[in-house]
Structure formats: structure tokens, C-alpha cells
Amino acid sequence: MRERFMGRRGCSLYIRNAFASTISFILDLFLIWIMVEHFGIQRYLAVVVGFVIANALHYVLARIWIFHGTERGVASGYALFLGNALFGLGVILGGFALLTEVFGVPYLVARIMASLFAGTLVFVLNATLNFRHL
Structure with missing residues (x-):
């Protein structure tokens, strides 16, 4: 399993996904603001x-x-992409609520923090279950 994700192909897909996610995420933050x-x-x-x-843009990419x-x-x-994204959204909203309501983190910072974990999790789901590239 580790070789699939840490090999050349897995790293290449992850880097592309990170770039596309960043573009989508910037759009997301701008829209929220x-x-x-x-x-x-x-x-x-x-x-x-x-x-x-932003998720619709990410799917196209x-x-x-x-x-x-x-x-x-x-x-x-x-x-499947939307299902994975909705799961990720649940992770994001849970983290967002925890960070803003319990710890008092500003909402945009909380959104960024909650997305780091959720984004990686959703990438793994899409790479393995949806697009079957890993």
C-alpha cells in the first residue's frame, strides 16, 4: 500500500491534486469571504x-x-466524487465548528486548518475508489 502512494505515480497524482485543490480552495475562501x-x-x-x-471546479480539473x-x-x-467530497465536507464542518466554537480560531484560518486533513483523505478516496489510479 505504501508503495502505491509513495511511488512516482502516487506522488505525481498527489502533487497535481494539491495544485488543483489549491486553486479550488482559493476560490472557496474567496467565495466564503x-x-x-x-x-x-x-x-x-x-x-x-x-x-x-469550488468542488465542481475541482471535479473538472x-x-x-x-x-x-x-x-x-x-x-x-x-x-462518487461528490460523495467523497460530502464526506470531506463533514470532516471540514466538524473541524471548522471545533476550531471556531471551542478554540476561538478565526473562521478563515479554521477553514484552512480543517481542510488539510480532509483534502488528503478525499484524495485517497478518489485515487483508489473513484478514478482507480492507485
Whole structure:
């Protein structure tokens, strides 16, 4: 198992995913900030909406660049990608709540911290179960 993830292919996929995730995540943070600071939207709702929009962009990048050549169909791939993302969203929201409500961490910092663990977990799920590249 370790060789699959730590080998050249696994590292290459992870680096591509990290780049795509970073782009999606920057969009996510920007959307959260706009919704909370400029439109007065409740921060938990803003986290969910930002996540869903950024996740759609990430799926497009995953299909055409990270896991290029997958045999998984577009619709079934998106369904699994969304399922994995929703699991990740649960991890993010749990971490976000813990960090902001219990520890008083500012909301954008909490979002970043909660995403580090969730992002790696979702990558593993997509690489193994969805796109079957590892």
C-alpha cells in the first residue's frame, strides 16, 4: 500500500491534486469571504456554498488533468466524487465548528486548518475508489 502512494505515480497524482485543490480552495475562501463580509450570509452556509461551487471546479480539473484517462464514466465519476467530497465536507464542518466554537480560531484560518486533513483523505478516496489510479 505504501508503495502505491509513495511511488512516482502516487506522488505525481498527489502533487497535481494539491495544485488543483489549491486553486479550488482559493476560490472557496474567496467565495466564503464575499458571502460573509459583503452579503452577511451566515458563515456555516457560506462554507457549504463555497465548498460546493469550488468542488465542481475541482471535479473538472480531476477529470481532465489529475486522473486523465480514467475509465469511470462522467456521471458515475461525479457521483462518487461528490460523495467523497460530502464526506470531506463533514470532516471540514466538524473541524471548522471545533476550531471556531471551542478554540476561538478565526473562521478563515479554521477553514484552512480543517481542510488539510480532509483534502488528503478525499484524495485517497478518489485515487483508489473513484478514478482507480492507485
